[in-house]
Each structure stands twice: as C-alpha cells, then as structure tokens.
Amino acid sequence: MRGATEDGRHAHLPTRNAPMPAERFPMQDQLLSILNALEDGIFITDLMGRPLWVNRASLDQLACSETHLFASDVYRLEEEGIFSPSVTRFVIDERRPVSVVHRYRGKDYLVNGRLFSLYGGEPDAVLVQTRNLGEDVLATRAPNETQALLDYALRQLRKVRQEQVRPLDKDARLSRSPVYRRCLDLIERAAAADTTVLLTGETGVGKSWLVSRLHQLSARHDKPLIHVNCAAIPEALLEAELFGHVKGAFTGASREGREGYVALAEGGTLFLDEIGDLPATLQPKLLQLLQERVYHPLGGKPTHADVRIVAATNADLAGKVREGSFRSDLYYRLNIIPVRVPPLRERREDILALARYLLMRVGERLQRPMQLDRSALRALLKYSWPGNVRELENLLERMTVVCDATTITADDLELEVSHEQASPFPVEEGLQDGETLPERMTELERRLVIETLEREGSTRRTARALGVSQSWLMRRIKRYGIAR
Known part of the structure; x- marks a missing residue:
C-alpha cells in the first residue's frame, strides 16, 4: 500500500493486496x-x-x-x-x-x-x-x-451535537425499570449541579453512555467531553497525557510541548474512566485538581483549569481505600454525587425493549433488518447477562451477521441458562431505603405484568399465563400506565 507521492500524480488509494485496477476505478x-x-x-x-x-x-x-x-x-x-x-x-x-x-x-x-x-x-x-x-x-x-x-x-458542529443528543434521549425513554429510572433521574439532577460525579457499576452496564448524557444535559454541553481510560495508558505516560508537558520537560518530549487532556477539556467535562487504576503517584495531583482547580504540566508552572470531573469504576473503591491502594481523601472528593448503575439482571423489565431497539440500530447500521421470535425473547429474559448491555448488543450484532434467516430464534442465540437464572425477577436482598413491603409487592406485580405482556403479546394470553381474568389484567394495565 502506498501513500501520496511528492507531486500526487501517482498516488493510489489502498486495496487489500495491490493498487486498484484501472478498469475497476477508471476515474x-x-x-x-x-x-x-x-x-x-x-x-x-x-x-x-x-x-x-x-x-x-x-x-x-x-x-x-x-x-x-x-x-x-x-x-x-x-x-x-x-x-x-x-x-x-x-x-x-x-x-x-x-x-x-x-x-x-x-x-x-x-x-x-x-x-x-x-x-x-x-x-x-x-x-x-x-x-x-x-x-x-x-x-x-x-x-x-x-x-x-x-x-x-x-x-457540522450542530449536526454532530444533534446526533449525540437524539439517541441519548431515545435510549433514556426506553427504560421502565424503577431502579434505572432513579439512576437516570440522579444523572439529570447531577447535570445541573456542575459538581464531581462518581459512577460505579459492573463492566458493560453503560457508564460511558450515562456520562455522555450527563455532559449533554449540563451547561457545559457546547464544550469538549474528553474521555480518558486510566487503565489503558501506561503509568509512565499517564501524567504527561493528563497534564501535558512543556518543551524539553523530559527525554523524548515534543519540541513544542504538548497540551494534556485536562487542557483539552477546558470549559467542558473530563471523564476519568477506570479511576480505580489511577497510580498512587498521580492521586495527590488529581486531588489538587479537584480541590483547587489547579494542575502542573510536566516542567511547567501551576495552571488553572475550568473543568468538571466525572469518574467511573467497576472496582470497589471503598475496598481499595481500606487496603491502602487508594487515597481516602481522593475517594471522598470524588464521591460527592455517587451514582450506582444497576446491572442488566436488576432491570429485566427493560431487556425486551432494549433488545428490540439495539437490534433495530444494528440492523440499520449493517443494512439487514432482523427480528426476534418468542422463543428468543424468552431466552433473553432467562439469561443472567454477566456482560450486561454490552454483551446484549454484541450478541445481537453477531446474530445479525451470522443468521441465515431474518428471524432470530432461541436456538440461534445458544444462551446457557441455569436453573438459578431461570427466575426473571429475582428478589433483591432487603428493602431499598424508604421502601415498604406493600411498595415492593406492588412493584413486583407491575414488573411481572409488563414482562408477561411483552412475552405473550396479547392481554388474553397474558391473563391466561398469569392465572387471572382479562378484566383484572386490564385494570392493572390502566393502574400502572403500561404501554401496550
């Protein structure tokens, strides 16, 4: 493969093995x-x-x-x-x-x-x-x-912003899970506060998506959102990447110096993903940025920063504090607004709507519309989803590519469902803060009605599956405001 020549007269766009033949591309x-x-x-x-x-x-x-x-x-x-x-x-x-x-x-x-x-x-x-x-x-x-x-x-900039905001709003409206709706509500409240937010949750639950939503809903939405994965950058380079460096700050440094991610996020949001992997040597410097809004480029002078810090982790930061591998003062400074993002198995009433939406989006991107039959929907509900939303999306993309037919079945999915995973609505241990037993029972009833209605497709079959009359079911649908 070749790049442009000095005069550009013989440059070739690349092919897999050789320049593209003239008969295939005469212009x-x-x-x-x-x-x-x-x-x-x-x-x-x-x-x-x-x-x-x-x-x-x-x-x-x-x-x-x-x-x-x-x-x-x-x-x-x-x-x-x-x-x-x-x-x-x-x-x-x-x-x-x-x-x-x-x-x-x-x-x-x-x-x-x-x-x-x-x-x-x-x-x-x-x-x-x-x-x-x-x-x-x-x-x-x-x-x-x-x-x-x-x-x-x-x-162009306005178009990109609209493309970012539109799917965020649509994704948010998909959720009918009270625990996830509380998470979304907290994100919206935090967006207006312009203070530090710490998101915790398992890998694949959608923490990055929620940070994007928080940024787009905040007053900083027209400024950069800079995503830094603290686990993906070698420890020896992370300080220079975060804070930048001046000319000649170290061997191999850029001749003109370099802006770090903090400078690039000026006026906007700096998202520090996998914050639990931040080296101990950088933790006091991040603490200074959080407390004083000041940082030191390598070899440079103290610099003021107008950035909002949002951090995320799938690790137990409190446990790391107890172990001594994470500073307690930094943890408390990051944990001003804690947001726990629930795993997909705790919001099972969202699985079917989310699966249909993701399948539609994948189908549009790959130009191959697909659908899920009832056996596939039942299999999705019974699976435990250890990889959460990311695993669901990857599975649907794989099915879109490899399935011969345009309807996906349970046999296509090949999900391993154990007896422990078979209950679609596991009961969480204990009541949530401020929750009463009647409220928990009402919520379980609502979720079961929604799930069975999604699976069966009609009120007649749903009533039969639940062992209730159709009139009783219609009253519950009206009471809970369930969209049919």
Missing part, C-alpha cells in the same frame, strides 16, 4: 488530482490507526514527512505531538463520528472524522477531513466565502 487519477488540489487535509487510516493515504494539504498541515507518517501509526504520532489529540484515535475508540475545532501550530482547524468502508460492507477505515480556519486563510477569501465557511463549520 482514479482524476479523483486523486482533485483530492490533492483541495485546501482541506484528507487523511485515511485503517482501524488499527495505520496511515493508508494522505493528500498534500494534510502533509502541509501536519508538517510531517510522508516517510515518517507512513512508518508510524496515529498512537505513536500522538505521542510525538504531531496529533494532539488524535481525532482518528477518538473515532477508532468511540466508533462514532467526531467533530472538533482544534488549535495546532498556532492555527485553528475544523477536524471531522468518521468511519467508512473502502471495500463495501463493514467500516474498515477512518476518514479525517481537516479544514484550516486560521485568519491567514480566511483573509484570502472573499467575505461571502468566509461566511459560508463559518456557516458550514457551525452546521
């Missing part, structure tokens, strides 16, 4: 000439972050040689400060479009990144388009062209 030379004539930078990588193609404008913007670019990947280039941060990495990690305005080498750029397919079918590459918004470029344009460019940038 290739003309297209490449157009791409190389653009003022916008065009940068294409595979899903491992390895460069596949770049046009001349992108090379000029990056001030990086073609040889060095194609000998690296975006992760290494980000460490070197050539990308800071890498929009390509965000797209790969988040699997969604990303649009940011980024300042690099004294110039402002509108950077749009998205997944796309080079060969048809599943996305197999990332396309990043970089538009220079600097004054030196804008000054060369006519006023109407400048305004059109700025309008375009605003439309």
Whole structure:
C-alpha cells in the first residue's frame, strides 16, 4: 500500500493486496488530482490507526514527512505531538463520528472524522477531513466565502451535537425499570449541579453512555467531553497525557510541548474512566485538581483549569481505600454525587425493549433488518447477562451477521441458562431505603405484568399465563400506565 507521492500524480488509494485496477476505478487519477488540489487535509487510516493515504494539504498541515507518517501509526504520532489529540484515535475508540475545532501550530482547524468502508460492507477505515480556519486563510477569501465557511463549520458542529443528543434521549425513554429510572433521574439532577460525579457499576452496564448524557444535559454541553481510560495508558505516560508537558520537560518530549487532556477539556467535562487504576503517584495531583482547580504540566508552572470531573469504576473503591491502594481523601472528593448503575439482571423489565431497539440500530447500521421470535425473547429474559448491555448488543450484532434467516430464534442465540437464572425477577436482598413491603409487592406485580405482556403479546394470553381474568389484567394495565 502506498501513500501520496511528492507531486500526487501517482498516488493510489489502498486495496487489500495491490493498487486498484484501472478498469475497476477508471476515474482514479482524476479523483486523486482533485483530492490533492483541495485546501482541506484528507487523511485515511485503517482501524488499527495505520496511515493508508494522505493528500498534500494534510502533509502541509501536519508538517510531517510522508516517510515518517507512513512508518508510524496515529498512537505513536500522538505521542510525538504531531496529533494532539488524535481525532482518528477518538473515532477508532468511540466508533462514532467526531467533530472538533482544534488549535495546532498556532492555527485553528475544523477536524471531522468518521468511519467508512473502502471495500463495501463493514467500516474498515477512518476518514479525517481537516479544514484550516486560521485568519491567514480566511483573509484570502472573499467575505461571502468566509461566511459560508463559518456557516458550514457551525452546521457540522450542530449536526454532530444533534446526533449525540437524539439517541441519548431515545435510549433514556426506553427504560421502565424503577431502579434505572432513579439512576437516570440522579444523572439529570447531577447535570445541573456542575459538581464531581462518581459512577460505579459492573463492566458493560453503560457508564460511558450515562456520562455522555450527563455532559449533554449540563451547561457545559457546547464544550469538549474528553474521555480518558486510566487503565489503558501506561503509568509512565499517564501524567504527561493528563497534564501535558512543556518543551524539553523530559527525554523524548515534543519540541513544542504538548497540551494534556485536562487542557483539552477546558470549559467542558473530563471523564476519568477506570479511576480505580489511577497510580498512587498521580492521586495527590488529581486531588489538587479537584480541590483547587489547579494542575502542573510536566516542567511547567501551576495552571488553572475550568473543568468538571466525572469518574467511573467497576472496582470497589471503598475496598481499595481500606487496603491502602487508594487515597481516602481522593475517594471522598470524588464521591460527592455517587451514582450506582444497576446491572442488566436488576432491570429485566427493560431487556425486551432494549433488545428490540439495539437490534433495530444494528440492523440499520449493517443494512439487514432482523427480528426476534418468542422463543428468543424468552431466552433473553432467562439469561443472567454477566456482560450486561454490552454483551446484549454484541450478541445481537453477531446474530445479525451470522443468521441465515431474518428471524432470530432461541436456538440461534445458544444462551446457557441455569436453573438459578431461570427466575426473571429475582428478589433483591432487603428493602431499598424508604421502601415498604406493600411498595415492593406492588412493584413486583407491575414488573411481572409488563414482562408477561411483552412475552405473550396479547392481554388474553397474558391473563391466561398469569392465572387471572382479562378484566383484572386490564385494570392493572390502566393502574400502572403500561404501554401496550
């Protein structure tokens, strides 16, 4: 695979084994000439972050040689400060479009990144388009062209925000679980408070989704949401990644210094995922950021930060405090608004609606509509879901790809259901705070009616399955406001 040549005349878009034959793409030379004539930078990588193609404008913007670019990947280039941060990495990690305005080498750029397919079918590459918004470029344009460019940038940013908010609201309306509705209500209250939030819960319950919702509902929604996985960055690099560094702060540091994630989140939200894996050496520095809103870039002076800190973990932080591996003062400072995200097995009344919604979304993305038959719905309800919502979504995506028919059955799912898992509504130990026994019994009745109605599909069959009259069932449906 080759990148752009010095003059762009013989550059080839990549194929799996060799340049694309001319008979398959007769406009290739003309297209490449157009791409190389653009003022916008065009940068294409595979899903491992390895460069596949770049046009001349992108090379000029990056001030990086073609040889060095194609000998690296975006992760290494980000460490070197050539990308800071890498929009390509965000797209790969988040699997969604990303649009940011980024300042690099004294110039402002509108950077749009998205997944796309080079060969048809599943996305197999990332396309990043970089538009220079600097004054030196804008000054060369006519006023109407400048305004059109700025309008375009605003439309793109507004579109991305709408695409982010719309599914968040729809996902939130899906839930009929009281325990999850309480979680959503707490997130909405916390969004308005602009204080530190700590989300706890098992892997795959959707903590990142809730952080996105919190950010979009907050007054900081028009500023960045920066996601940092504390477990994914080597301990030796984490401090520089978080707080940045100045020129020459350490051996191998970028010649011009580098902004850290705290600076990139200025005015917005800094999401520290897997906070339980934060090294002990960095815990006092994070505590200083939380208490004083001040941090120290490596080799630099104290810097003020206007950021909101949201943390998440699947670990027992209180247990880590008792063990001595996590500072108690940091724990209490993070735990101002604790939000426990319930596992999927504790919100079983949401499973069927959630499964249908996720299957619809996967089907739209893969362009293959699918449905679940009754046996599959019953199997979904009886399974314990140790991997939570993430496991459910991954299972449905796998079924969409591998099933021959467009209707998924229980045999297709191949879920192992033990006798301990067979009860669709396990009784939680003890009553919740402020809950009475009649309230618990009423809630169990409501959940059982909802679940049986979902499974059976009609009030006649539901009444028969519950051993009650249809008129009794209709009164309960009305009392509980159950949507049929």
